[in-house]
Amino acid sequence: DVKVTQSSRYLVKRTGEKVFLECVQDMDHENMFWYRQDPGLGLRLIYFSYDVKMKEKGDIPEGYSVSREKKERFSLILESASTNQTSMYLCAIQTGPYEQYFGPGTRLTVT
């Protein structure tokens, strides 16, 4: 079975802190994605990566950056956390044509 793990289920950070969210897959999938999920807005794509050191901006990249140094790990970085980045963050991998498999999510609160 595919497994996607995210470093924390719940995280509380202060405004201005640098925040790292980690996502690790146990298979050899190339495409990995970071979304944020907000009530009434559904899922919005922040960044995705199609290979090591390769990344593309999604629909809402502002205030975020990503890192993919190894194929199995895809990190989302909030350079200077703000309260409007309080959200649920979901990592996903592409497991088949057009299909994605999601991790359990990290609920981030920025105070």
Add this chain to the structure above:
Amino acid sequence: GDSVTQMEGPVTLSEEAFLTINCTYTATGYPSLFWYVQYPGEGLQLLLKATKADDKGSNKGFEATYRKETTSFHLEKGSVQVSDSAVYFCALSGQGGYQKVTFGTGTKLQVIP
């Protein structure tokens, strides 16, 4: 660009009731269509999919038919259970380029005994 519109929730049903969650889409070409489900405290799981017009996706008693003429992919289940309580997302993936998935806003379903 691509978009997905699904009915507002929450939807509250009694156990064994019939479920319909409406979903319509806008896309160029021939997208693949999906329903994902998110149980409380978990990530999204693929529930079913359809990759071409008139295809019917089905899983766990849920069904949805890809209707190109009405650009719709409504989710149905004949008899819901309490364990079906979750948030349901309709989604599409267009062709070409990287395989971006566009999600609807989600519909929360609550099934009461």
